[in-house]
Amino acid sequence: IMVALWGASALLVLFLAAFLPPPQYAQDPAMVHYIYQRFQVLEQGLEKCTQATRAYIQDFREFSKNISVMLGRCQTYTSEYKSAVNNLALRVERAQREIDYLEYLRESDICVETEDKTLAEKLLQEAEEEKKIRTLLNASCDNMLTSIKSLKIVKKTIDTDGSWMKDAGSDSPKVYFLIGSRNNTVWEFANMRAFMEDSTKPPPRKLNLPLSWQGSGQVIYRGFLFFQPRDFK
Numbered sequence: 001i002m003v004a005l006w007g008a009s010a011l012l013v014l015f016l017a018a019f020l021p022p023p024q025y026a027q028d029p030a031m032v033h034y035i036y037q038r039f040q041v042l043e044q045g046l047e048k049c050t051q052a053t054r055a056y057i058q059d060f061r062e063f064s065k066n067i068s069v070m071l072g073r074c075q076t077y078t079s080e081y082k083s084a085v086n087n088l089a090l091r092v093e094r095a096q097r098e099i100d101y102l103e104y105l106r107e108s109d110i111c112v113e114t115e116d117k118t119l120a121e122k123l124l125q126e127a128e129e130e131k132k133i134r135t136l137l138n139a140s141c142d143n144m145l146t147s148i149k150s151l152k153i154v155k156k157t158i159d160t161d162g163s164w165m166k167d168a169g170s171d172s173p174k175v176y177f178l179i180g181s182r183n184n185t186v187w188e189f190a191n192m193r194a195f196m197e198d199s200t201k202p203p204p205r206k207l208n209l210p211l212s213w214q215g216s217g218q219v220i221y222r223g224f225l226f227f228q229p230r231d232f233k
Contacts, residue, residue, distance in 0.1 A: 133169075133221055161216070164195065169222035176220055177204070182230055184212040 161181040167174065175195040177187040186207040189195040194204070213227035220226070 133219075133226075163216050163218060165218070165220055167220045167223065169220075176225075178213070178218055181216070182212055182214045184209040186225065 159180045162177070162179045164175055164177045166172070166176070173191040175189040175192055177189065177195065179185070179187070186209065188205040188207055190202060190204075194202070209225070212230040214230045215228050218225060218227040
């Protein structure tokens with residue numbers, strides 16, 4: 001740009017010089033002085049234009065430099081933001097996996113708690129049933145011991161050992177007769193009268209057990225016979 005300005009100034013000088021009259025036809029000194037002043041004004045204007053152009057170039061260079069720096073920073077920030085977003089995505093994914101795992105553990109704990117609760121309720125129910133049986137047996141023994149006032153023979157058999165009983169867990173009138181200290185047969189009578197009188201009909205029903213009992217620790221509760229198996233140690 002500077003070279004172009006100086007070239008334009010030189011061309012302007014040559015152009016004006018071409019129209020000047022030769023020395024022998026020169027104008028008066030006032031005209032020459034006027035032309036000289038105009039050249040000075042033109043040179044000053046060209047100088048100002050040159051300075052303004054230089055300032056513009058300098059400003060443009062600084063602007064370009066600042067833009068380059070800002071672009072570099074933007075690229076750096078973009079990389080940092082991208083890395084931060086990737087890290088955040090990884091953390092979110094990890095958190096989601098942990099949440100899924102906790103949900104799985106929670107469902108497993110609920111299932112285990114349900115099974116444990118069911119088992120505990122079953123064991124508690126069995127314990128209550130066993131407690132009721134023991135209570136009934138103890139009450140039966142206590143009532144039997146406290147109510148004995150006289151000896152009465154209700155049934156005669158060939159064997160000297162044996163026992164008879166009713167169902168301790170129900171109001172059934174049936175009587176069950178176990179003959180001997182070791183046997184696998186139980187006789188079921190319809191009621192106490194049928195048990196005491198041999199001629200009463202219907203006759204007793206014979207029940208064969210898969211195992212033989214021994215001793216006299218038998219009890220019938222809600223239709224089940226509890227006894228000590230033979231040769232039990």
